[in-house]
Amino acid sequence: MSSPPIRQLALQGAAAILVLSLAWPYYGLHGEAMPWRETSLAIGGAALLFATLSRQPWWWRVIHAGFMPLVWYTQSLAIDPGWFLLAAILLLLVYRGALTGQVPLYLSNKQTVQALAELLAERGASRFLDLGAGLGSTTVPLADALPDSHFTGVENAPLTWLVGRLLSVGRPNIRWRWDDLWQENLSDYDVVYAFLSPAPMPRLWEKVRAEMKPGSLFISNSFPVPGVVPAQVIEVACTPPRPLYCYPL
Template sequence: MRPSRLWRAPAVQALLIQLLALLPLAALAIVLDTAGRGLTLLTAALLQGGLALLITWRLGLAPWWRPIQLLFPVAVLAASALGLPPVLYLLPFLFLLALYWSTFRTQVPYYPSHAAVWRAVAAELPPGRALKLVDIGSGLGGMTLHLARQRPDCDCLGIELAPLPWLVARLRAALSGSRARFVRGDYERLDLARFDMVFAYLSPAAMPALWQKAKREMRQGSLLISYEFEIPYCEADKTIVTTEGGPPLFVWVI
């Protein structure tokens, strides 16, 4: 990852804010210690969280970062007070890292879709000709495997950045004998001109960049389909309700 992109990642900025909040807190602790009045660890954690919250607000990070920044130092203090073996923290961390991988940069967490969405997407595919289909952020592979079953004439590809979901999808395809293919990588490096349909279940933060990429690369008449998340200021050509009370499916004809 290029350094400029790394620094723009909100999670990296939040971590740097926590480090920045340590500086005035350390200065205050030194002054109070010199005066014979120390800070308790809980007070220090609350002060650091409060400073981090203020900096987060001033820098304009998304509102949900404010409670995270406020409570993070207290959570670290509480975890350290439990005195648990380090491996009990390491194993969940490794699992979550394999599951979410670079969510801190892409702002696209793991969002699984469901069978009603898969069926609705399959119904939008033009019949009678072989198509190239891709599910970007394919997760555990449910959508791609379903399309490969329903349309054996089509080339179905899933691309996923996180290693654990990608591995599970590969195993599912191998064990079921599916023709679906799964690759691990960043869809931003994928040439969308190769595909007749692009399906995405990403996040609101990712949709503007996806739309710009689709306009640059996708062929005329191809389909861009997004579940739940719209493209700002770009009305969909078709909106499909897949389940009562559930999020809609948005379809754009390029």
């Protein structure tokens, strides 16, 4: 099965092929120049239709509808290509997880950190793992609040890892790692926390069940494990709602 990014590119490609296969012969026979603005809008409409028929999430439908019109508009601005290369590099450095694992950069808020701190305090000294730790917005304040516990953050986007590494300096109870979350051995931890996306949750749950020890706890921010009823749901007082789904092993 092709990867999700490849499937999305294939959908855009199908929309472009459909529209261009109709537009090119028509305007060619009439000896007219291709109206690229209208053509880009037609491709966007076809991509939206395909995304809807294939039951894509709403945000993918918006992306597909706007992608080609934005390409046309950006091309009309005659921006130096070097800026696009720089933007692509920066996006890769920050949002690598979104490209490779459908995991965008989410930052835990202060209310969530407080709820986690209270939960960890009830358990006593723990070994805590943050999968996809981002900038350290969870790991760093928890390490300050609970000096008797040990915290590990795993992040695979270079720039966000670097920021988190700098923020964790001077905190001996933090281990900050640049690595793939799928390579981390979960058996080394009492509590594993994830704020990812719906896409990796089934696979992550399989890993949790295979590796985490009895008595340990898996916590997912915002995204429940499909088909599994959590033992506890902590409703964090924040906007938008960010419930914590707790799954004891």
